[in-house]
Structure formats: C-alpha cells, structure tokens
Amino acid sequence: MMVPLPYLMALSGAIFAIGVLGFLTRRNILVMFMSVELMLNAVNLAFIALGSRLGTMDGQVIVFFVMTVAAAEAAVGLAIIISIFRGRETVHADDLTLLRW
Amino acid sequence: MPIALFWFLAAVSLISAFGVVLQRNPLHCLLALIVTLLAIAVLFIGEDATVVGFLQAIVYAGAIMVLFLFVIWLLNLRAEMGPTGHLGLKLFGTIAVAAMFAELMAFLLPPHLQIKFAGHAAGYGSIDSLSQTLFSEYLVAFEVTSVLLLVAVIGAVALARRSTASEIQEHAADNARKERSAAQ
Numbered sequence: 334m335m336v337p338l339p340y341l342m343a344l345s346g347a348i349f350a351i352g353v354l355g356f357l358t359r360r361n362i363l364v365m366f367m368s369v370e371l372m373l374n375a376v377n378l379a380f381i382a383l384g385s386r387l388g389t390m391d392g393q394v395i396v397f398f399v400m401t402v403a404a405a406e407a408a409v410g411l412a413i414i415i416s417i418f419r420g421r422e423t424v425h426a427d428d429l430t431l432l433r434w
Numbered sequence: 435m436p437i438a439l440f441w442f443l444a445a446v447s448l449i450s451a452f453g454v455v456l457q458r459n460p461l462h463c464l465l466a467l468i469v470t471l472l473a474i475a476v477l478f479i480g481e482d483a484t485v486v487g488f489l490q491a492i493v494y495a496g497a498i499m500v501l502f503l504f505v506i507w508l509l510n511l512r513a514e515m516g517p518t519g520h521l522g523l524k525l526f527g528t529i530a531v532a533a534m535f536a537e538l539m540a541f542l543l544p545p546h547l548q549i550k551f552a553g554h555a556a557g558y559g560s561i562d563s564l565s566q567t568l569f570s571e572y573l574v575a576f577e578v579t580s581v582l583l584l585v586a587v588i589g590a591v592a593l594a595r596r597s598t599a600s601e602i603q604e605h606a607a608d609n610a611r612k613e614r615s616a617a618q
Contacts, residue, residue: 335551336440336480339543344444344477346538348451348470350531355455357527363460363506367467371451374474374494379542385481385559386549390567393486393559396478397568400493401579405586407498411505412593418509419596 341382349375360426362414366407373403435480443480447473459513460506464499471495482559 348371355368377396384392418424446469453466471494478487557563568576597605 336435336437338547338549338551340440340444341477341481342542342547343539344447346535346542347448348474350535350538351448351451351455353534354527354531357531358524359455361460361511363502363509363511364454364463367454367463367502370467370498371454371470374471377490378474378477381478381481381483381486383547383549385483385554386551388552388554388558390558390563391571393483393564394567394572396483396486397489397564398572398575398579400489401583404493404498405582407501408586408590409593411501412590415505415508415594424509424511 335385338382338386342379345375345379345382347375348372348378362417362424362426362429365426366410366414370403370407373399435477439480440477443473443477446470447477460511461503464502464506467502468495468499471499482554484559485561485564486559 352368352371352375355371356365359365359368377399380392380396380399382392384390384395414424417429421428423429450466450469450473454463454470457463457466472491475487475490475495478484478490
C-alpha cells in the first residue's frame with residue numbers, strides 16, 4: 334500500500350518551509366548552510382514521490398545528481414567557511430561586511 | 435509502507451527539522467539534521483526508491499554530515515549566548531515563511547497534482563533499473579558530474595589550505611612596498 338501523494342507533498346513543502354525559516358532567521362553561517370541542506374532534501378522527497386507515482390526512474394536519477402552536487406557544494410562551502418574563519422575569527426553572517434557598501 | 439509508519443516518520447522529520455532551526459548549539463543542529471535525513475531516507479525506501487534511500491543514508495547522513503561535524507569541531511564553535519540577529523528580521527522571516535508555506539500547500543495539495551497511480555513495473559527502483567537510466571539517458575550529465583566533483587575537491591583544497599611560510603613573507607614584503615610607495 335502506498336502513502337497518498339498529497340501527504341508526501343505536504344511533508345515536503347513543510348520541510349522546505351522550515352529550511353527557508355532557518356535560512357532567514359539564523360545568522361550562523363554553518364546553520365544557514367544546514368538549512369539549505371534541509372531545503373534540498375525536501376525537494377528530493379518531492380522528486381522521489383512524484384517519480385514513484387509516475388512510474389519513471391527519472392526522479393530517482395535526478396535525486397542522485399542532487400546528492401552529488403550537494404556533496405560538491407558542501408565541500409566548497411565548508412572550505413570557504415574555514416578560510417573566512419581563519420581571517421576573521423567569526424561565523425556570524427552579520428560580521429561579514431566585505432562585499433557590502 | 436503502512437500509513438502509521440508514514441505518520442511516525444513525518445513527525446520525526448518535522449520535529450528534528452525544527453530542531454535544526456531552533457537550537458543554539460551548531461552541533462545539536464547538526465545531529466537534528468542527521469535525524470531528519472535518516473527519516474527522509476526511510477521515506478525514500480518506502481516509495482520503492484531503495485538504492486537512492488540507502489545512498490541518502492550513506493552519502494548524505496554519513497559522509498556529508500561528517501564533513502560538517504569536522505568543521506564544527508575544527509572551528510571550536512560554542513553555543514550562541516543571548517538573543518542573536520535582529521528581531522525585525524526574524525519577525526519578517528517568519529511571516530514570509532508562513533505566506534510561502536500557504537502558497538506551497540495551495541499548489542501541492544489537491545485539486546492539483548492528481549496522478550493516476552498505475553503500479554510499479556517489476557524491478558522499479560532496483561540498482562539495475564537505476565543504472566540502466568543513469569548510463570543511457572543521463573550519461574552526459576553523469577560524466578559532467580565527475581568533472582564537477584574533481585573541480586570541487588581541488589577548489590576546496592585550494593581554499594582551505596594554509597599559506598606556506600614563503601607566501602606569507604612575500605605578502606608581508608608586498609604590503610611593506612605598498613606602504614613605502616604610499617608614504618613617498
């Protein structure tokens with residue numbers, strides 16, 4: 334027996350909204366980054382659910398690619414955070430004003 | 435997947451997702467995020483995406499989160515004390531998210547997205563059918579992804595490495611030269 338599609342889509346939307354909430358309200362760069370991962374996973378869930386209902390493998394392959402890109406993004410993003418922290422001793426987004434005029 | 439299991443997983447993933455957003459210690463946020471990812475992995479498996487579900491547990495909840503953990507330990511982050519950020523920003527953010535959530539629900543729930551479910555073919559979601567699709571239809575994207583990973587790894591090493599002693603000396607000499615020319 335399959336879970337009804339609207340339930341899965343509602344869960345996916347809710348997790349996405351929580352991710353956006355975290356990105357907007359938290360100021361710690363690492364936690365903002367984690368919120369982005371939450372949003373990615375919410376969209377992955379929607380891909381899997383819709384692909385499963387349509388009976389195609391495309392949804393799963395796209396989730397596979399999203400995971401790969403998320404791994405690359407995490408590696409580069411965390412490297413940037415480390416190099417920022419080395420120069421400025423902070424991970425607080427409000428303290429990073431280099432690109433602000 | 436029994437519907438009771440779905441409700442349990444939905445509750446776990448929502449509570450731990452709120453944990454990511456609301457906890458003060460980045461380490462606790464990360465642990466909550468891992469719980470969310472594992473719950474979503476089980477949901478994947480329940481949707482007959484077995485391979486992707488296991489990949490989610492191994493690659494996402496395993497490898498990527500360990501990377502986060504190392505960075506948190508490396509930076510020696512403490513829990514945030516007292517109120518952080520602007521209250522106005524938080525208020526605005528919450529209102530905007532509530533509006534976005536309502537909009538998402540309006541688009542995702544019935545009467546939209548009415549798909550007639552025809553049942554899965556034999557072997558749907560197996561490693562066989564996944565790789566059949568991956569290495570035929572998506573072959574170019576797959577190859578491009580390998581280049582992307584290579585570039586990302588090189589970029590990460592280049593960004594995070596410490597400057598060598600000679601580079602630091604060069605940098606200092608550069609700065610001194612600039613100061614001298616500014617003074618003249």
